[in-house]
Amino acid sequence: xxxxxxxxxxxxxxxxxxxxxxxxxxxxxxxxxxxxxxxxxxxxxxxxxxxxxxxxxxxxxxxxxxxxxxxxxxxxxxxxxxxxxxxxxxxxxxxxxxxxxxxxxxxxxxxxxxxxxxxxxxxxxxxxxxxxxxxxxxxxxxxxxxxxxxxxxxxxxxxxxxxxxxxxxxxxxxxxxxxxxxxxxxxxxxxxxxxxxxxxxxxxxxxxxxxxxxxxxxxxxxxxxxxxxxxxxxxxxxxxxxxxxxxxxxxxxxxxxxxxxxxxxxxxxx
Numbered sequence: 001x002x003x004x005x006x007x008x009x010x011x012x013x014x015x016x017x018x019x020x021x022x023x024x025x026x027x028x029x030x031x032x033x034x035x036x037x038x039x040x041x042x043x044x045x046x047x048x049x050x051x052x053x054x055x056x057x058x059x060x061x062x063x064x065x066x067x068x069x070x071x072x073x074x075x076x077x078x079x080x081x082x083x084x085x086x087x088x089x090x091x092x093x094x095x096x097x098x099x100x101x102x103x104x105x106x107x108x109x110x111x112x113x114x115x116x117x118x119x120x121x122x123x124x125x126x127x128x129x130x131x132x133x134x135x136x137x138x139x140x141x142x143x144x145x146x147x148x149x150x151x152x153x154x155x156x157x158x159x160x161x162x163x164x165x166x167x168x169x170x171x172x173x174x175x176x177x178x179x180x181x182x183x184x185x186x187x188x189x190x191x192x193x194x195x196x197x198x199x200x201x202x203x204x205x206x207x208x209x210x211x212x213x214x215x216x217x218x219x220x221x222x223x224x225x226x227x228x229x230x231x232x233x234x235x236x237x238x239x240x241x242x243x244x245x246x247x248x249x250x251x252x253x254x255x256x257x258x259x260x261x262x263x264x265x266x267x268x269x270x
Contacts, residue, residue: 005029006064006250008243009053010110011046013037013070013083018053019236021243026121030057032239041084043091044100051100065105066246067097068113068238072153076107079153082139106246110238111135112152114231115143117241118206122232129203132156132196133231136209140167140192144200150245156196166192172211186221193224202226208237 009018016035019028033056038045054065069088072079076094093107115133118124124131128147135141140157143150157167168174170192175185193205207219208231215230222228233240 003062006066006243006247007054007057007059008113008239008241008246009050009065009067009105010113010238010242011037011050011067011069011084012110013041016046016049016053017235017239018056019239020057020059021240023244023247026117026233026240026244028236028239032236033057037084042087043085043093043096046084046088047093047096047100050097051102054101054103054105059103061103063103064243064246064250065101065103066113066242066244066249067093067105067107068110068242069093069107070110072155073107073109074153106242106249108242108245109141109143109153111141112143112150112154113239113241113245114141114208114233114237115145115206115241116150116245117233117237117239118208118231119145119148119241120244121240122237123206123229124204127204130200131204131206132200132202132226133206133208134196135231136170136172136207136211138171138173140171141209159195159199161191161195166195172209182217186218189218190222193222193228197225204229206231208234 004023005020006023008021014037016037017032019032020030022029033053035049038049070083071081076092078088078091078093081088097105118133131145133143142154142156144154159166169188205226205228212230219228
């Protein structure tokens with residue numbers, strides 16, 4: 001693959017999706033490939049499926065590969081698992097995928113990947129300052145980007161407001177579960193986003209998730225200081241963001257190696 005192309009993998013509750021991404025444009029260079037998420041979605045079963053997705057595109061050793069996962073991921077280790085098997089918790093995701101795929105990968109939270117994708121090539125492209133990305137679905141996924149730097153694993157959908165976990169009343173799923181019409185749900189969204197503004201003072205808020213296709217039904221009715229706009233990349237945001245983050249991490253690792261080589265060379269010449 002070209003040095004301007006990275007591979008993005010997005011693990012979801014129902015499907016694992018993969019595509020090579022042009023890092024200059026954010027576009028897929030080949031059609032997206034999807035395999036249903038195994039049931040049960042244990043670490044070994046999912047890692048084998050991710051390996052198949054990666055092998056589909058035959059990446060070379062220099063190709064950066066990013067994998068987005070529905071849960072908190074710290075230093076390659078899964079800390080929470082949403083919509084996949086709880087056996088993931090405590091698993092070194094980077095190691096197990098590397099073992100099955102034969103390629104090193106960079107792993108991350110799926111909302112972080114989607115937010116970074118929107119920052120690099122979507123609704124927030126070229127935007128400085130504080131950007132808050134939210135995905136409204138079964139729960140609320142969040143990503144926070146400050147002057148181009150991702151603050152990982154924010155989990156701001158679980159912030160407590162009036163004694164309640166925010167996603168229990170403001171997620172898209174709450175509309176059906178609580179029997180809310182659009183006006184009722186908008187009031188809950190107003191409470192959530194107003195709280196986010198008080199805490200973070202974002203310069204821009206992006207709203208993703210399937211309901212963002214109907215953004216005209218609720219976004220214009222929210223009263224906020226910051227602009228609040230729909231996401232642009234839709235279901236491709238996770239793949240694009242995973243590829244972009246993996247590429248950035250790959251470059252950092254290359255720089256560290258070069259710096260270490262220089263230090264080693266200097267010490268041997270003394």
